[in-house]
């Protein structure tokens with residue numbers, strides 16, 4: 001895939017992978033438009049990357065997606081690539097009461113957002129000789145992470161949807177790519193990490209993940225597995241029950257000790273990673 005002279009829309013481009021994608025794709029000579037909910041973060045990103053175009057838009061709102069489509073296709077009719085990156089992840093105890101309007105938030109952003117984006121932009125993308133839809137899923141798509149149950153559901157759902165979409169678009173000019181990202185040192189994780197004193201440096205740098213993604217796109221890959229994501233894929237097949245029970249047990253034990261589910265996420269994630277490495281080593 002030629003990664004020059006494309007017009008690329010990235011949802012959630014103000015931090016983490018989205019910001020890194022924007023910076024790298026601009027440097028390769030593409031036109032890049034990013035979205036986000038927070039106007040201040042959009043302004044800061046604009047100052048950091050003067051060539052980037054910013055639009056305030058919430059991917060969990062259908063009406064925002066329609067307005068985004070109208071503005072982008074009017075201002076940037078050459079648009080031929082969409083990166084569905086915007087996402088949110090919470091640690092959440094299902095044993096606690098939650099408002100029904102709030103409990104599904106990750107599904108609305110991480111799963112319904114990309115589904116609606118694709119549906120809205122598909123007719124436009126089909127008019128382009130070469131187009132791309134890249135969906136950002138997660139290693140957690142393979143292996144439910146009990147302490148983030150709604151996030152887990154959203155990412156495995158997005159993976160299933162992405163695979164089905166690829167089959168349905170097989171005879172079109174649109175390539176469907178899945179970036180299966182491992183845990184990374186981005187603000188998505190920072191908020192958990194700071195609470196529990198977890199060392200963010202143990203996670204993969206977003207620069208490396210986006211590096212792998214760009215390499216994978218250049219090499220026409222359908223699915224891209226940077227770092228531990230590939231190992232999680234293997235382990236989810238080799239020992240799925242064990243991986244799930246270990247991840248769940250560790251979170252639960254710590255939660256019982258601290259009586260505070262909200263503070264358990266980093267340990268469970270770290271343990272999950274360690275278990276993955278341990279079992280892989282035992283197979284070598």
Ligand SMILES: NC(=O)c1ccc[n+]([C@@H]2O[C@H](COP(=O)([O-])OP(=O)(O)OC[C@H]3O[C@@H](n4cnc5c(N)ncnc54)[C@H](OP(=O)(O)O)[C@@H]3O)[C@@H](O)[C@H]2O)c1
Pocket residue numbers: 011012013014015016017018035036037038039041057058059060084085086087088089109110136137138139180181182183184185186187188189
């Ligand atoms: N970091 C990881 O460990 C990891 C691992 C696997 C997969 N992922 C996935 O990678 C993607 C990017 O995550 P990240 O780690 O780069 O997170 P991040 O640094 O927190 O960035 C998230 C971006 O999405 C935007 N966003 C959030 N909700 C939005 C909404 N409703 N509408 C529009 N924009 C929204 C945020 O801006 P606003 O808040 O201003 O809207 C921000 O620009 C997500 O899909 C995440 O699930 C991350």
